[in-house]
Amino acid sequence: MRATPARSLLAPLLVLGSLVASAGPADAGSREPTTEIVDSTGQDGLTGALTFDDGPDPANTPRLLDLLLAQGHTAVFCLWGEHARRYPDLVRRIVADGHVLCNHSMNHQDLGTWTPDQIRADLLNTNAAIRAAVPQADIRYFCAPYGSWGQTPAVAAELGMQPLGWRLAVGDWEPPGTDELVRRLLEGITPGAVVLLHDGGGDRGQTVDAVARVVPELRAAGWRFTLPARPGSRHVES
Ligand SMILES: [Zn+2]
Numbered sequence: 001m002r003a004t005p006a007r008s009l010l011a012p013l014l015v016l017g018s019l020v021a022s023a024g025p026a027d028a029g030s031r032e033p034t035t036e037i038v039d040s041t042g043q044d045g046l047t048g049a050l051t052f053d054d055g056p057d058p059a060n061t062p063r064l065l066d067l068l069l070a071q072g073h074t075a076v077f078c079l080w081g082e083h084a085r086r087y088p089d090l091v092r093r094i095v096a097d098g099h100v101l102c103n104h105s106m107n108h109q110d111l112g113t114w115t116p117d118q119i120r121a122d123l124l125n126t127n128a129a130i131r132a133a134v135p136q137a138d139i140r141y142f143c144a145p146y147g148s149w150g151q152t153p154a155v156a157a158e159l160g161m162q163p164l165g166w167r168l169a170v171g172d173w174e175p176p177g178t179d180e181l182v183r184r185l186l187e188g189i190t191p192g193a194v195v196l197l198h199d200g201g202g203d204r205g206q207t208v209d210a211v212a213r214v215v216p217e218l219r220a221a222g223w224r225f226t227l228p229a230r231p232g233s234r235h236v237e238s
Pocket of ligand 1: 053054104108144146
């Protein structure tokens with residue numbers, strides 16, 4: 001999978017990739033994935049990256065997409081293959097709106113003790129489910145369910161996906177109330193943080209409401225929302 005194809009084969013793939021993924025400045029840098037678990041924007045200053053896990057979800061993903069469109073920034077969506085299969089229209093809309101895709105396994109089992117062959121089969125199934133909705137979809141990241149990485153980083157990199165982690169999680173999988181989520185986000189965010197949120201796996205209405213409030217407040221304080229760092233782009237950090 002990682003052997004370098006002939007240039008004549010590679011060029012059209014790169015063109016396609018850049019068309020699908022023209023999402024922002026974080027696209028600069030090499031596209032070759034590594035086993036490193038990326039958890040930051042790789043940029044100095046007040047930047048953050050939002051990831052939304054466990055969707056797509058018919059109740060909250062459309063609301064969230066409307067909100068992100070209105071706020072004018074892109075995010076990463078870490079999809080269950082099972083949900084992608086059930087809601088292909090939502091996968092198409094996520095891509096059409098310019099967001100970035102992440103493989104979050106077929107149905108969110110703990111992969112921490114799985115063998116590379118078992119992991120590979122699940123991740124390939126998940127990608128197939130996503131690509132049944134969006135053929136040629138650029139699935140740039142893999143995020144391990146429960147952060148239980150085990151041997152998944154090497155398999156993800158081999159399949160062309162960068163492991164994606166986070167620096168801030170706010171427990172929105174046990175919704176504590178929108179006010180509390182807002183407080184946890186405002187107090188917890190640090191420069192460069194990838195922030196883990198959820199648009200699926202249960203009722204995540206509070207998460208969408210919290211993003212609606214937090215992003216404008218942080219922007220007014222000088223923050224900018226971007227994508228996680230691409231491998232290679234981190235080397236420019238000092
Ligand atoms: Zn998850």
